[in-house]
Amino acid sequence: GENVEQHPSTLSVQEGDSAVIKCTYSDSASNYFPWYKQELGKRPQLIIDIRSNVGEKKDQRIAVTLNKTAKHFSLHITETQPEDSAVYFCAVLGTSYGKLTFGQGTILTVHP
Amino acid sequence: ETGVTQSPTHLIKTRGQQVTLRCSSQSGHNTVSWYQQALGQGPQFIFQYYREEENGRGNFPPRFSGLQFPNYSSELNVNALELDDSALYLCASSRPGTGGDEQYFGPGTRLTVT
Numbered sequence: 001g002e003n004v005e006q007h008p009s010t011l012s013v014q015e016g017d018s019a020v021i022k023c024t025y026s027d028s029a030s031n032y033f034p035w036y037k038q039e040l041g042k043r044p045q046l047i048i049d050i051r052s053n054v055g056e057k058k059d060q061r062i063a064v065t066l067n068k069t070a071k072h073f074s075l076h077i078t079e080t081q082p083e084d085s086a087v088y089f090c091a092v093l094g095t096s097y098g099k100l101t102f103g104q105g106t107i108l109t110v111h112p
Numbered sequence: 113e114t115g116v117t118q119s120p121t122h123l124i125k126t127r128g129q130q131v132t133l134r135c136s137s138q139s140g141h142n143t144v145s146w147y148q149q150a151l152g153q154g155p156q157f158i159f160q161y162y163r164e165e166e167n168g169r170g171n172f173p174p175r176f177s178g179l180q181f182p183n184y185s186s187e188l189n190v191n192a193l194e195l196d197d198s199a200l201y202l203c204a205s206s207r208p209g210t211g212g213d214e215q216y217f218g219p220g221t222r223l224t225v226t
Contacts, residue, residue, distance in 0.1 A: 032213040043116075043202065043217040044155065089154050093213050097168025098145060098206065100215060102154030 002027045004092050006103025014111050019080050021106045023090035024072040032093035033066060033073045034100070039086045048075070080110045116141075116205050116218035124224045125193050133188045133221045135203035142208050143167070144186040145215055146178060149200040161186050190223075198225045 003026040013019050023033075034049035050057045050064045050073065057064050061080075066073040077084055090103040117136045125131050137144050143162045147155035157170035161180035175191040184205070190197060200222050204215035 034214070036217075043219045046214065046216060049214065091154075098143060098160050098162075098213060098215070099157045099168055099170060100145070100147075100155070100204075101157065105152075105154050 002030065002092055002094055002099075002101040004090065004101050004103045006090050006106060008106060009104065010107045010109075012109045012111065013080050015080060015082060017080055017110075019075075019077045019084070019108055019110075021075045021088055021090070021108075022072060023074070023092075023103050024070075025092045025101075026071065027092070027095065028068070028071060029095045030092045031095075033064070034091050034093075035062075035064060035075045036089045036091065036102075037086045038089065038105075044089060077108075080108075082110050082112050084108060085110045116203060116216055118201075118203055118218040118221050120221060121219070122222045122224075124226065127193055127195060127225055129193050130189065130191045131193060131223060133190075133201050133203075133223070135186045135188070135205075135218055137184045137186070137203075137205035138207075138216055140207055141205035141216070142184050143206045144180055144184065145204045145206070146186070146188050147202045147204065147217075148172075149202055149220070151199070155202055158188070193225045195225050198223060 006023045031052035036044035038044045063076040091100040145160040146158040149155040159169040160167045164180045180186045200220045202220045204217045
């Protein structure tokens, strides 16, 4: 089955800095890569996603890049704010029936 | 547009008992997936329902079962509860034509097995 590795497990930055979280996956046929933000006690919230026919996608301060050859994708957050503090999960859609395989999560802390 | 809702919010059960969790999909969404999230980990796929049938299953035993109803709402049933079943159970819905990829999560049901 699909294997998703996410790094780092924790990330601490100062407000205004950039944050980068990386994920690698094993199934080269995977074609959909979402990122979720989960605040303490809340539901995972879809913040951005990318499909395999696109190399990069941006939404305001958030961007995702995909390297299909190397089988890795990254989340980039610029001008971080304290409210960006949360656990971030990458996920990969399997080649059948909508199964998302999640990474282990990254605890992002943005210090004011 | 109505988001994904789940009930109950919290539940405490004893080992060996059975539990039913409920999920109402987001308006216009016809596919429901269920996930188990243990503390400090990412969600683990249990199964997905589409057109009232199980569309795929993760690495969970048969005592985890589900249903989907004509209005696309869904239930997750767990029999013979074990202590390790204690977790946050999340359902996620997705809209037609997406192949079940864009999945939007409900708030979850926190199950504690004692």
